[in-house]
Amino acid sequence: MTDAPESDEDLLGRYARGEARAFELLYRRHEMRVWRYLERNVGNRATADELMQEVWFAVARDARRFEPGSRFTAWLFAIARHRMIDAVRAGRRQVSLEALGYDAPPVAEQLTTEPSIGPLAAVMVREQRGALTRALGELPDEQRDALLLQLEGELSVEEVAAITRSSFETTKSRLRYARTKLRELLGEHA
Amino acid sequence: MNILPPGQEPHDELDELYRRASERDPSRPSEATRRTVLAHAERLAAGRLSPPARSPRRAGWWPVAFGTLAAGILAALLVVPSHFEPPVPPAAERPPLAAPAELAATAARAPAPAEPAPAETMAAAGEVERPAAGRASVPPRTPPALARRDGQRPDARSRLRPEASAPAAGKRADLLTDTAPKDAYVSNEPVMTGGRLAGAQMAAGAAARESQPQTGDALQRAAAAGDSAALDGLLQTSDVNARDSAGRTALLVAVLRGRSEAVLTLLAHGADPNAADAAGVTPLAAALARGDAVMVETLRRHGAR
Numbered sequence: 001m002t003d004a005p006e007s008d009e010d011l012l013g014r015y016a017r018g019e020a021r022a023f024e025l026l027y028r029r030h031e032m033r034v035w036r037y038l039e040r041n042v043g044n045r046a047t048a049d050e051l052m053q054e055v056w057f058a059v060a061r062d063a064r065r066f067e068p069g070s071r072f073t074a075w076l077f078a079i080a081r082h083r084m085i086d087a088v089r090a091g092r093r094q095v096s097l098e099a100l101g102y103d104a105p106p107v108a109e110q111l112t113t114e115p116s117i118g119p120l121a122a123v124m125v126r127e128q129r130g131a132l133t134r135a136l137g138e139l140p141d142e143q144r145d146a147l148l149l150q151l152e153g154e155l156s157v158e159e160v161a162a163i164t165r166s167s168f169e170t171t172k173s174r175l176r177y178a179r180t181k182l183r184e185l186l187g188e189h190a
Numbered sequence: 191m192n193i194l195p196p197g198q199e200p201h202d203e204l205d206e207l208y209r210r211a212s213e214r215d216p217s218r219p220s221e222a223t224r225r226t227v228l229a230h231a232e233r234l235a236a237g238r239l240s241p242p243a244r245s246p247r248r249a250g251w252w253p254v255a256f257g258t259l260a261a262g263i264l265a266a267l268l269v270v271p272s273h274f275e276p277p278v279p280p281a282a283e284r285p286p287l288a289a290p291a292e293l294a295a296t297a298a299r300a301p302a303p304a305e306p307a308p309a310e311t312m313a314a315a316g317e318v319e320r321p322a323a324g325r326a327s328v329p330p331r332t333p334p335a336l337a338r339r340d341g342q343r344p345d346a347r348s349r350l351r352p353e354a355s356a357p358a359a360g361k362r363a364d365l366l367t368d369t370a371p372k373d374a375y376v377s378n379e380p381v382m383t384g385g386r387l388a389g390a391q392m393a394a395g396a397a398a399r400e401s402q403p404q405t406g407d408a409l410q411r412a413a414a415a416g417d418s419a420a421l422d423g424l425l426q427t428s429d430v431n432a433r434d435s436a437g438r439t440a441l442l443v444a445v446l447r448g449r450s451e452a453v454l455t456l457l458a459h460g461a462d463p464n465a466a467d468a469a470g471v472t473p474l475a476a477a478l479a480r481g482d483a484v485m486v487e488t489l490r491r492h493g494a495r
Contacts, residue, residue: 018239020232027227035219036212045217046491050454052219053227057451060231061418064238090458132211151208183204 008072016063023063027056030073034080037152040136041084041145054083077153078163081145135185143178146171222484226450413440413456416449421456430459437468445476445485453485463494 008029014022034055039048058079066075136144142164149160161171409432412420421440431439441461444452453473457463466472474494477485 015231015235016238018235020228020235023231023235024228027224027231031224032212032218035217036215039217049220049223050488050491052223053450054454054458056227057230057418057454060227060234061451086458132208151205179202179204182208186204186207 009066009068009070012059012063012066012072015060016066023060026059026072030076033152034076037077037080037148038084040133040148041141042087043137047087051080051083051087055080058083071159073153074155074159074163077149077155081149081163131186135182138185139178139181143174143181146174147178147182150175222487226484230450407434409440410434410438410443413444413449413452414447416444416447416452418451418455421452421459425456425459430456430461431465433465433467439465439467439473441465442467442471442473442476445473445480445482445489448480448482448485450485450488453488457488457492463489463492 006025008026011022011026015026031052035048035052038051038055039045042048042051055076059076062079066072136148139147146160146164146166149155149163150157153159155163157172157175158168160175161168164171166174409421409424409428409430412424430441433439434443438446439461441453441456441463442465444456463473466475472494474486474489477489
């Protein structure tokens with residue numbers, strides 16, 4: 001019998017009591033999800049990097065304010081979204097070629113980072129990533145935001161609705177449209 | 191049977207496609223970001239293990255409460271006496287106005303009469319001057335009226351502006367007469383001749399002058415403590431580029447203390463990344479001196495040179 005991994009909420013509680021190691025575990029567990037949510041929404045790596053710091057600084061600072069019984073990921077992505085909207089309002093969002101998927105690293109670089117895949121697979125990965133980024137870029141902001149919250153945060157419709165301050169039905173419609181359109185776009189780009 | 195919780199839609203091939211594409215996505219946050227975040231979290235955790243120190247934010251309610259109380263007392267002392275002043279005597283019963291030359295001489299030599307205790311306290315604290323007991327109630331505030339009031343209390347100017355008493359008395363005596371040119375009152379001199387209105391104006395001016403550096407200092411204190419929540423609150427009403435007595439902005443203080451979060455907060459509020467202190471030290475120079483590459487990069491992204 002193996003022990004179940006410690007829950008996010010327990011790790012946050014340990015960190016709130018002063019255990020720095022618990023925060024590191026939590027960070028590594030959710031780092032890439034938060035990163036993708038931010039980067040795919042703001043379309044700029046430098047801004048996403050800056051937002052990453054802001055989001056995790058806020059998590060560290062407000063750990064003691066986390067309400068028992070809440071879900072950590074819903075809280076985390078609510079913070080991420082709040083910070084992202086602040087950045088967008090401050091004009092820090094920079095839609096660039098990068099956002100449209102034209103900045104994929106060269107194949108050689110991908111081979112270096114992923115030596116297990118061959119050149120053909122690397123090209124396919126690059127194409128696949130470019131297609132996904134382009135497709136996400138074509139979604140309306142509200143739909144992309146809701147979809148990324150669901151996909152990266154693994155949040156329920158209710159949680160997405162609460163975070164985006166929209167009604168359940170509106171959120172459900174947004175997600176349905178976003179998924180349908182993304183499927184179509186990926187089919188076109190494939 | 192549907193085993194998913196309410197609101198959770200079943201995963202389909204789109205989720206799988208997205209997951210696969212994401213797993214192979216080489217895009218990731220910089221190593222510097224990871225290091226900065228974890229180092230910051232570690233510092234906070236260490237602070238939580240040590241005995242709690244009073245943060246500037248928590249300590250901040252004392253000055254606010256004290257200031258509110260002081261403002262209330264000041265307002266009461268200014269407003270209440272006007273309701274208890276004796277009625278204006280008929281014009282015939284008023285003492286005759288002194289001649290300008292006499293007024294000047296009186297202003298130069300007369301000692302300040304004893305005042306009731308509250309007025310002394312306020313004067314000593316740099317607050318406004320309380321009108322003398324028994325003074326006639328307030329006539330319309332025309333310049334000649336102010337002059338007459340001063341004529342009855344020649345010491346008023348000397349107590350408010352001691353340096354202007356004897357030498358300036360002769361020059362200003364003409365302002366105390368009804369024959370003085372009206373445009374003479376454009377100058378601030380007559381306003382300084384005493385009375386509740388002038389006192390209130392002076393108090394307001396002094397409060398405004400004093401409040402500026404205090405606001406700046408509060409920002410610097412919050413920046414030094416890395417208290418972004420306090421900064422957020424202060425920046426609702428304060429200038430993000432306010433300087434302390436050493437000419438340092440809150441951004442520079444945050445950089446000097448290595449407070450990454452405060453730096454980001456201040457930059458997000460539009461802090462000038464090139465504002466140097468009195469010695470010419472810029473935030474970028476401070477970050478370079480600290481060898482903090484992430485902060486250097488952050489400042490450069492915001493236009494630091």
